[in-house]
Amino acid sequence: MADVLSVGVNLKAFAQAISAIQALSSSMSRVFDCLKDGMRSKETLEGQEKAFIAHFQDNLHSVNRDLKELKHLSNLVGKPSENHPLHNRGLLSLDPMQDKTPLYSRLLQAYKWSNKLQYHAGLASGLLNQQSLKRSANQMGVSAKRRPKAQPTTLVLPPQYVDDVISRIDRMFPEMSIHLSRPNGTSPMLRMTLGKVLKVIVIMRRLFIDRTIVKGYNENIYMEDGKLDIWSKSNYQVFQKVTDHATTVLLHCQLPQMPDVVDRFFMTWLRRYIKRFQAPCQCCGKFLQDGLPLTWRDF
Incomplete structure (x- = not known):
């Protein structure tokens, strides 16, 4: 996924822009807190108004400064390449019938599954390469004359x-x-x-x-x-x-x-x-007439 984001995007400016958004959110929260608290100082009414206006102006200046910084960083971030990595499949997200044909969501799920499968396959390959099977039939360098001939089947x-x-x-x-x-x-x-x-x-x-x-x-x-x-x-x-x-x-x-x-x-x-017709039965001692013969379990 990192390769996809790096196409036409300044990752350093992108990270700074996220920090600027957080700073702007904090500045806006201070503005609303100032309006919520109002004039609570113990000075005179005129002094309360001046202190409130000064504090409110400082918060607005902070908001204006953070907003300018965010605009500046947004210009540095850049835009992703127009050649979408999914090509025409990227247009599936614009399908208004998501409840009936959720092709885009299934495509993303398959992509995540394939990435996870590739990751686990790499781990399994590394573990198997550590095992040295000296008696393996597929060992490299074994002469064809030394390989045992296949026995004929029954x-x-x-x-x-x-x-x-x-x-x-x-x-x-x-x-x-x-x-x-x-x-x-x-x-x-x-x-x-x-x-x-x-x-x-x-x-x-x-x-x-x-x-x-x-x-x-x-x-x-x-x-x-x-x-x-x-x-x-x-x-x-x-x-x-x-x-x-x-x-x-x-x-x-x-x-x-x-x-x-x-x-x-x-x-x-x-x-x-x-x-069978000469010896008597071992259980009843009688000769066989209409009884059952010897079974494989008796044998």
Whole structure:
């Protein structure tokens, strides 16, 4: 703001003019105080009139002197440059519809806010420059050969890597047979058989398990054209419940950086159903008929 006032304005004379205005205000106050007090001396009436007139004339002379000084300083102050720093935006203050379109007041508020933002940004920049981050990845002078190469994300894994992970999981569980196929391109689809208990269809995106469908061992998992039926549910309520619990497991366990860990955990959890119709319930001691299957919380 100082730069704006310095354009065509004598700041020293401006400050003296403000002092002259204060002196003129004091002189006017003394004149009115003199008129208010009147003739209060204990002399004769003629002496009171002479003293009052003399005192009143002195106050008027002070007012006249201060007024001349103010006029003289006003000529020294000068006038601001005609080129307004806001250009045509300075004419917004002349808008008579301030109550409906207060553009000028909003413009001044935005200007103050931007100045304050610039000030705080300068302080923050000074504080950050004092911190020497030696291990920063953006450090100047670091060779491009020494920078670590970006690791491939889990969404762009090569099909060979996905096949290796599935084959390792297949070897971990001998009682579970896993057959991998890619009927829709690069996304794998697993057809798993757990003993003689159930069959599972797993739809994946690379290594992320997208959806699972659990059906009974004696149910048909193929459609009439020989493709896997990935839409129809099981005909048995118990396996529909198992499907719901499997979906809950996948929603509960999510490790985007390590999807192979989630796959192994899911296979380990699913393996617990190998004795679902052979072992009695640990709570009631009865064999499963119409009850609920094992949930992921029990695991």
